[in-house]
Amino acid sequence: MADYKETRALRFKYRSLLIGVVASGAVLAIVIGLAVGLTIQRCNESKEEVVRVGLLFPTDDESAEAMKEAAMLAVDDIRAHRNKVPSAADIQVHSGDYDGSPDGALQAFRRLYNRQGVRLFVGPDTSSHAVHVTEWAAANAPDAVFISPRATSERLANATNTIRLSMSDQALALALYLKLQSDKVSVVIPVHIEDSYSTDIVQRIRDLADGMMDDITVGASISYAPGTITNKEEARRLTEQLRDALRDNPDAVVLLVSYSEAKYILEAASGDSTLLKRMWYTGDSLALREDILSSDDAKQSAQTVSLYGLAYAGEGLHSKRRMRKMQELASRLKRSPPVFAPLAYDAVNLFYDTCQITRTTDAQMVLAHLTREAEWQNGLSGRLAIDSKRGRAFGDYLHSFVAPQIPDTSKVTVAMTGSWILDGLSQVSHMDDESRQGGGRRRREVSSSNMMSMSAVMSPAMSSASIFNKSDVMALKALAGNNCRNPKFSITATDPATYMQVEHDFTEDTFPEMFIVSTAYGYSLQMNCDKPEGPVVLDVLCPPSTNPRDHMACVQTLTYPVTDQGARRRLLVSTGFIGAIGECIGESAGCAVCFGTRVLFESSILDSAAACLEPCVSGIGGACGNAIGEGIGAAVDATIICTELFVQGHLDAQTYLADAAFGRLLAAESPHVMDGYHTLASPIVWLMQRSETATSIVKTFALPWAQHMSYLQDMADEGDELGAVVMEIGMALSGAVGRVTQATRAVMGLGDVILIPVLIAMVTVVACLAMRKNEMK
Structure with missing residues (x-):
């Protein structure tokens, strides 16, 4: 019995010990788990760090309201980016509206600084307000940092807490x-x-x-x-x-x-x-x-x-992205935005980007990085170079004036919203021009604006403009034939200073003797008239031009009814073709009638054009006939994939113009790639002209490609993933085919021998990629 009692006691003892060990282990595990959980939570909290920005703009000024709205547009774009990149920091904006006095600006700053804990500020906007606030903050709020979009005062050069996005x-x-x-x-x-x-x-x-x-x-x-x-x-x-x-x-x-x-x-x-x-x-x-x-x-x-004025605009005044964003801002404001609104947009982005790079929202670390990284490619106003005094180092001044009243508007009309570019831009550079070479960020000090020479400031470029004479426009009308009734004309352009769309409508009687339109962002002219067979529309689309010596490759199309197909189609007409018809139209009435009837209403477009114009060309003869022949050749040569999609109405005009610009650039830099592309594209276009099924198949990969080219030309905010893949494959195949084609043509004249197998391979690969992408969706 004693042994049994001792054994039982030992069992209770060991069982109690085991229970204690298990309980202790459980408690320890819980403690460790809580510690790990808290650590993970803190890590997650650090990843969710918010960039807090205060906006200091007066409420009694329309331009300040537009600046604030431009800053909010930047916030919206940042949040849209964060939706695609969840790991990116969030941004929170605190508005410090004030009554328009320096003391009001200071009170708004103190409220955001003390109550909201804001340390990063966009504004104040004007020099007198910025000086008043930053001088007080230097002594009483040393951890506050300001980016002022428009303040220029030299007194801010001594402020160690302020970045100026305008020049001094x-x-x-x-x-x-x-x-x-x-x-x-x-x-x-x-x-x-x-x-x-x-x-x-x-x-x-x-x-x-x-x-x-x-x-x-x-x-x-x-x-x-x-x-x-x-x-x-x-x-x-x-x-x-x-x-x-x-x-x-x-x-x-x-x-x-x-x-x-x-x-x-x-x-x-x-x-x-x-x-x-x-x-x-x-x-x-x-x-x-x-x-x-x-x-x-x-x-x-x-x-x-x-009234003549200058306004600092940064760099890249004619940037397509800048134009699109300012037009978006104009739709918010219901009026044209001020030319310096992009500076407020850039100020918000500069704070956010710096916080992302430094992985902190500490104001002093942000300021240190801003002053150390002398050059940024940021936002809408182009390269942002900060000089040794924390001001903008160089850029462009926009020259503008209120155009005088035109006494007789029946003779001259100018497409504008009330202002016009007089002398274009004055580009401000430095004695040491090394800082202007290349792109990207540099770890070097940009020289102070005090180093500017007088000769460096004035390098004006006359603004680009096109002049429509009434006689030239009426010559275009002849493309629709002699029985074109009730013609109406519409001209659309973009004001070069305010980015606002300007539209003018005329009849044949009211069209002015001269019409002046800015070419900075491109323009369009449309003529439509009534014919017995149905309405005919002529479109002239011209791409942007920032230099009066640019040779703008405009695109002309004729849209007309096709009765036997129950649909409307467009004929792409080359610039040379238009010019030839305009010059020759008075020399052969028969040619005009021929062009106005058979070409417009036959279903086989190019064949009918050639057949119709052949007797006209032979009848006219000489240089005029040769010009028409060259025009037909140019029109035929232009029928690549994007052109055919545009002609069939599957591609919008702006995307087509962007793609055409990309093609011209590619032809200049990599002619073998363009040569190979034409070799591959010609049979595809031949099939598209004869088969709707072929067009539907080609659209699967061609439209994403066109969208991506438009993005690369800065005409769209986003590219296309499939388009980028198609472009990589297409560029590689076109380059290979181009080199082989050039070599074989030079040696044997057999450049098209490899066409069919390469074409089949390309279509197969692209179709597989398209199907895979659809399956992933």
Whole structure:
């Protein structure tokens, strides 16, 4: 019994020990699990770090409202990016609206800084507000960082907490002075608000005039305190002083450095010949202000004096992406955005991108990275180079003026929203031009804007424009034949300064003798008329051009009814073809009738065109006949895949123009690839012209490819994954075929021997990729 009791006691002892060990292990496991869970949670929290940005813009100014909306557009784009890349940080925006005074800006900043914990700020917008806020923050909020889109004051050069996305007052004053000099101005009367920006601009121009000794005299300033001019009556005191100054100086011009009160000053000057018979200049893009253009009196005064201004625009003013984003902003605002709105868009992106790169939202680390990385390719305003004083190092100034009224609009019409580019752009560079070479970011110091030379500031390029003479447009009408009734004309263009779409509609009777249209972003002309067989539409589409010497390859199409097919088709007409018809139309009435009937309404387009025009060409003879023959050849040679899709109506005009631009670039840089592509594409187009099934198959891979080419040409926000794959395969195959074709043609003239097997291989590979992508969906 004793042994049994001892054994039982030992069992209870070991069982208790085992239970204790298990319980201890369970507790330890729970503790470890909690620790690991907390660690993972903290890691996840760190990954979910939010970039918090404060916006400091006044509420009493339309341009400031547009700047804020541009910043919010950037926020929306960042969030759209985050939806595709979930690991990217989120962004949170806090609005610091204020009443439009420097003290109001400071109070808005302090509220966001103390209550919301914001350390990264976009704004303040104007120099006087930015100086007031940043100087206070330097002493009382040393961990705050500001990116000001538009402030230019030299006093900000000493602020260690501020990045300026505009150039300094010195650059603007120099550009203005050189403009006055080139216009042979002898006397300047400054009219300006009493703030740090305006007084500094005027003083710098005065110093330049004193230093250059070139017969430009800057007279005594007529100034006013902020907030003292809020209507036309309050502005009359100022205009009376200006009238007296101009009477004493018969050759003087006016330099108006102002803000929203410029509207009231121009309204007060309305009808006063002493004030309005002089040229008025400005340094702050007043020529583009909506409030001036929307006031009848102010606009009339601005037109009379041809109000001329400069506005800093960064780089890449004619960027297609910039145009698209500003048009999106215009739809939000229901009016044209200010030319400097892209700077606010870039400020938000610059903060966010820096936080992503540094993997922190610590303001001082962000500032250190911004100042260390001297050059960025960022946002909408092109390369963003920060100089040693934390300001924009170089870029372009947009020259603009309010166009004078045209007395007889039946003779001349200009496609614009109220402003026009006078001298194009002034490109501001440096004595040390090494910083402008190449792209991407560099770890080097960009020289200060103080190093600018006078010759480096003025390199104006005349704006690009096309002129439509009425006789030329009526010659295009002849393409539809003699029985074209009730013709109507529509011209669509983009204003080169405001990015707004401008449309003009005319009849044959109301079309002006001359029509001027900007070519900076491309334009289109459409003519439609009625015929017994149905309506006929002529489209002329022209791509963007940023240089007046560019040879723009416009695309012309004729859309007409095809009665035996119950559908409408388009005939692509080459530029040479159009020119030849326009020159020859008066020499052979028979040719005109032939072109106007059989070519337009036969189903076999190119064959009918050649058959119809053959007797016309032989009848005309000489250079004119040869020109038509070359035009037909150009039209036939143009029928590659994208062209055929466009002709059949499966590809929109803008994408087609972008693809055509990509093709021209490819032909110049890699002619063997283009040669191989034409070899491969010719039989495909032949099949597409004869089979709807063939067209449907080709669309499967050709439309994504076209979309991706449009993206590479910066005409679309996003590329196409399948299009990118098709492009890689197509470029490789085309390059190989092109080299082999060139070699075999040179040696044996047998370049087409390999066509069919390579074509079959290409179609098979692309079809497999398309099917695989559809299965994945």
